[in-house]
Amino acid sequence: xxxxxxxxxxxxxxxxxxxxxxxxxxxxxxxxxxxxxxxxxxxxxxxxxxxxxxxxxxxxxxxxxxxxxxxxxxxxxxxxxxxxxxxxxxxxxxxxxxxxxxxxxxxxxxxxxxxxxxxxxxxxxxxxxxxxxxxxxxxxxxxxxxxxxxxxxxxxxxxxxxxxxxxxxxxxxxxxxxxxxxxxxxxxxxxxxxxxxxxxxxxxxxxxxxxxxxxxxxxxxxxxxxxxxxxxxxxxxxxxxxxxxxxxxxxxxxxxxxxxxxxxxxxxxxxxxxxxxxxxxxxxxxxxxxxxxxxxxxxxxxxxxxxxxxxxxxxxxxxxxxxxxxxxxxx
Amino acid sequence: xxxxxxxxxxxxxxxxxxxxxxxxxxxxxxxxxxxxxxxxxxxxxxxxxxxxxxxxxxxxxxxxxxxxxxxxxxxxxxxxxxxxxxxxxxxxxxxxxxxxxxxxxxxxxxxxxxxxxxxxxxxxxxxxxxxxxxxxxxxxxxxxxxxxxxxxxxxxxxxxxxxxxxxxxxxxxxxxxxxxxxxxxxxxxxxxxxxxxxxxxxxxxxxxxxxxxxxxxxxxxxxxxxxxxxxxxxxxxxxxxxxxxxxxxxxxxxxxxxxxxxxxxxxxxxxxxxxxxxxxxxxxxxxxxxxxxxxxxxxxxxxxxxxxxxxxxxxxxxxxxxxxxxxxxxx
Numbered sequence: 001x002x003x004x005x006x007x008x009x010x011x012x013x014x015x016x017x018x019x020x021x022x023x024x025x026x027x028x029x030x031x032x033x034x035x036x037x038x039x040x041x042x043x044x045x046x047x048x049x050x051x052x053x054x055x056x057x058x059x060x061x062x063x064x065x066x067x068x069x070x071x072x073x074x075x076x077x078x079x080x081x082x083x084x085x086x087x088x089x090x091x092x093x094x095x096x097x098x099x100x101x102x103x104x105x106x107x108x109x110x111x112x113x114x115x116x117x118x119x120x121x122x123x124x125x126x127x128x129x130x131x132x133x134x135x136x137x138x139x140x141x142x143x144x145x146x147x148x149x150x151x152x153x154x155x156x157x158x159x160x161x162x163x164x165x166x167x168x169x170x171x172x173x174x175x176x177x178x179x180x181x182x183x184x185x186x187x188x189x190x191x192x193x194x195x196x197x198x199x200x201x202x203x204x205x206x207x208x209x210x211x212x213x214x215x216x217x218x219x220x221x222x223x224x225x226x227x228x229x230x231x232x233x234x235x236x237x238x239x240x241x242x243x244x245x246x247x248x249x250x251x252x253x254x255x256x257x258x259x260x261x262x263x264x265x266x267x268x269x270x271x272x273x274x275x276x277x278x279x280x281x282x283x284x285x286x287x288x289x290x291x292x293x294x295x296x297x298x299x300x301x302x303x304x305x306x307x308x309x310x311x312x313x314x315x316x317x318x319x320x321x322x323x324x325x326x327x328x329x330x331x
Numbered sequence: 332x333x334x335x336x337x338x339x340x341x342x343x344x345x346x347x348x349x350x351x352x353x354x355x356x357x358x359x360x361x362x363x364x365x366x367x368x369x370x371x372x373x374x375x376x377x378x379x380x381x382x383x384x385x386x387x388x389x390x391x392x393x394x395x396x397x398x399x400x401x402x403x404x405x406x407x408x409x410x411x412x413x414x415x416x417x418x419x420x421x422x423x424x425x426x427x428x429x430x431x432x433x434x435x436x437x438x439x440x441x442x443x444x445x446x447x448x449x450x451x452x453x454x455x456x457x458x459x460x461x462x463x464x465x466x467x468x469x470x471x472x473x474x475x476x477x478x479x480x481x482x483x484x485x486x487x488x489x490x491x492x493x494x495x496x497x498x499x500x501x502x503x504x505x506x507x508x509x510x511x512x513x514x515x516x517x518x519x520x521x522x523x524x525x526x527x528x529x530x531x532x533x534x535x536x537x538x539x540x541x542x543x544x545x546x547x548x549x550x551x552x553x554x555x556x557x558x559x560x561x562x563x564x565x566x567x568x569x570x571x572x573x574x575x576x577x578x579x580x581x582x583x584x585x586x587x588x589x590x591x592x593x594x595x596x597x598x599x600x601x602x603x604x605x606x607x608x609x610x611x612x613x614x615x616x617x618x619x620x621x622x623x624x625x626x627x628x629x630x631x632x633x634x635x636x637x638x639x640x641x642x643x644x645x646x647x648x649x650x651x652x653x654x655x656x657x658x659x660x661x662x
Contacts (some may be wrong), residue, residue: 030581030584030607031607033580033607034607034608037608038608069631069632127524127526127527191524192524193458193522193523193524193525193527193628194524194525194526194628195458195525195628195629195631196458196524196626196628196631197581197584198584198585198590198626199584199585199586199587199590199605200587200590202584202607203587249361249364250361250528253361253528253529253530253533254529254530255530256529256530256531256534259529259530259531274530276361276362276364276365276533277365277368277369295527295529297524297525297526297527298526300400300526300527301400
């Protein structure tokens, strides 16, 4: 693609891989533990003889929630990384996750600063049938987008998608947003019940992390990655369950024809919910949109039955690091 | 089957259907709420003009755990119904579920007494791929066994099995054991993540409860149910995950070739676990057995990766109530 621009970006010398940000999402917990064990055996940082040296910091984000196999102890850690949360005073009554967020910000950030990690990959599971999704705050983060394309090519037996939450760096709230320039991504793999580890989901996440680190290695080594086009799912809105006006209890479940059909186009009039008495409720929106996070366990309390996204084809430039040690064309 | 004996048993005039014994197993929670709503609309007890009158008591067993969408608050309610637990003194420090068990025993029991419910059906979900299972403490409880055969015939699109825990009435610990003569059953439906309600699983449970109540209605009305043979899975033992000697953390997940294959014969040498480094561990038992509760989320803390059962063909007698109002042959 000769007429594609070439983007030049600094090397990624410090990468963090985090698991257990939600203590009951077990693939990340056991994967980070396994990687720590392997690293301990090697007794040295990963190094690249070709000059693509990078350090990989492995982090278990929420040890107390992990110990109790809960999403969180006091509050959702993965909503605690806004600037407002990170700079507040730490008092006795400050929720555990708020305090932990500040520790993690000191370890991996400070958020958005020159001293922050070059790339943070935060590992999550969902009960939704979402395959492997990379979730970011940007549709022009060429690093994450090229990593996405690499994963899509390397893991052909699992659907890999790129989800974009259109939120400013100031409003960004998740652990991965602490990295330099907001570089960072959530790697979300499902379906898996929380509090369970399934071999197939663990293996998919392990591959995802390995290919992500491989890509960084290639990038740091000076490989040129060709530009091109890719699909981005940009979040438009979310829909809550129908609820009883008095008790606020839900009165319907996701319709069986929609359940597990994440990223399949939802058209106006399609079945959306099935009430507990058996009635079908339909999607009344005017625009066909792509549903995901369908029936995610942790989102009942957030009032989210599913998210809806618009799919867009986005042009991404070719990419190379500013200080490559060698040039290899990866066409 | 002319040479089959005929068993005559009293009518079942008081039946209890309980949901939310584990507060995050949502099918039972929403089904009992729905049945309560329907009952309120009818504004009267279910009655049968043919003299098969029965009352159906609908119970939400663990409201505090339901509110927080947790299995339990202090301790597992469904292990609190031993005689020893039920007769102890109630003190300030008595765990919430222990106190609640005594309330439920007063409401549905007292355990094993003449005043207890004739039949208790306690609704549960599992993350294991178990279809609909009836779990009881007896392999000669003709009521439960005939209900099982009725469900198996009426719900042909879902596998229905009968599981027998060989435990004495004195040792029995679950809510359903509070009924008269130990009549009672756990209706376990899966796979469903805890904290999630899936329409298909909800509908299966709703059918299961409806057909169970239909059966009681038929029985009370004097229908003769033919004897015959059925398969019973009697629990032999359970197997824990491989664990790290120091941290006690699990070091392997259920093998992908075993995952979701509940009730498929496990033979010596078959893959059992896959370690987090990718190694396969095999079943070293000498007897082929039937696995179930494979990778049940709530059993990690109990040290159970799967249960193993022996399958036996059991002869059951024909059944009729002692005081039928009419005789109908249901051949």
